[in-house]
Amino acid sequence: MFYEPRKQDPKADLGLRHNPWKALVQPRPIGWISSISAEGKVNLAPYSYYNAVCEDPPMIMFSSSSRSKDTSRNILETREFVVNVVTDKLLHPMVETSRDVPHGVDEFELAGLSKKASRIVKPPGVAESPIHLECRLYKSIDIPSTDPESDYIVVIGEVVGIDIADEIISGGIVDFTSVGRLGYKDYSITANKQSVVLKPRDI
Numbered sequence: 001m002f003y004e005p006r007k008q009d010p011k012a013d014l015g016l017r018h019n020p021w022k023a024l025v026q027p028r029p030i031g032w033i034s035s036i037s038a039e040g041k042v043n044l045a046p047y048s049y050y051n052a053v054c055e056d057p058p059m060i061m062f063s064s065s066s067r068s069k070d071t072s073r074n075i076l077e078t079r080e081f082v083v084n085v086v087t088d089k090l091l092h093p094m095v096e097t098s099r100d101v102p103h104g105v106d107e108f109e110l111a112g113l114s115k116k117a118s119r120i121v122k123p124p125g126v127a128e129s130p131i132h133l134e135c136r137l138y139k140s141i142d143i144p145s146t147d148p149e150s151d152y153i154v155v156i157g158e159v160v161g162i163d164i165a166d167e168i169i170s171g172g173i174v175d176f177t178s179v180g181r182l183g184y185k186d187y188s189i190t191a192n193k194q195s196v197v198l199k200p201r202d203i
């Protein structure tokens with residue numbers, strides 16, 4: 001099979017059940033991003049178009065399919081955010097926080113999660129997550145879409161504070177179980193260099 005994304009629709013033209021794009025670049029790490037609006041409303045949502053960009057200083061990026069999603073909206077307003085690492089135990093609460101709820105709804109409360117005050121930035125982290133990357137907005141880039149519903153924005157943030165739970169540091173090495181996004185509704189778990197595929201409940 002070969003297709004040109006600008007010219008062919010994988011479902012309508014090629015008979016695939018879903019657009020396969022997100023299944024072709026995987027597993028993707030998940031940036032579980034907490035942010036705060038100018039009025040002080042806290043927000044939490046997962047983004048799997050996410051990765052580390054460079055090291056010195058450390059920077060990360062994520063992209064949102066719309067500037068009007070709460071996360072990008074808040075970050076453009078207040079220029080700060082926290083990336084929380086998603087471990088296996090946090091898979092379901094993480095998915096809960098992806099629900100499309102009105103601006104101002106606190107997804108921490110929705111998913112039964114606790115807040116941990118950050119040291120440098122205003123948004124709190126997810127207390128149940130063992131790693132918090134406190135970030136300041138470095139740059140945002142608009143990306144044009146062929147979909148009139150989307151106005152992509154890429155957010156690049158400098159990691160100005162790194163909080164690692166002492167329990168996951170052993171012999172000077174950081175070790176934890178992380179969740180990655182596969183295609184469709186599947187997730188991978190990476191622990192001690194072994195990966196397995198999880199089929200989480202349908203939500």
Ligand SMILES: Cc1cc2nc3c(=O)[nH]c(=O)nc-3n(C[C@H](O)[C@H](O)[C@H](O)COP(=O)(O)O)c2cc1C
Binds near residue numbers: 044049069072101
């Ligand atoms: C695992 C996972 C990864 C996601 N990754 C992205 C992403 O990279 N970009 C995006 O725009 N939406 C992504 N979403 C959807 C958003 O989380 C969802 O639209 C959410 O409601 C946005 O919340 P917000 O408006 O509070 O920022 C993802 C959802 C899940 C479950």
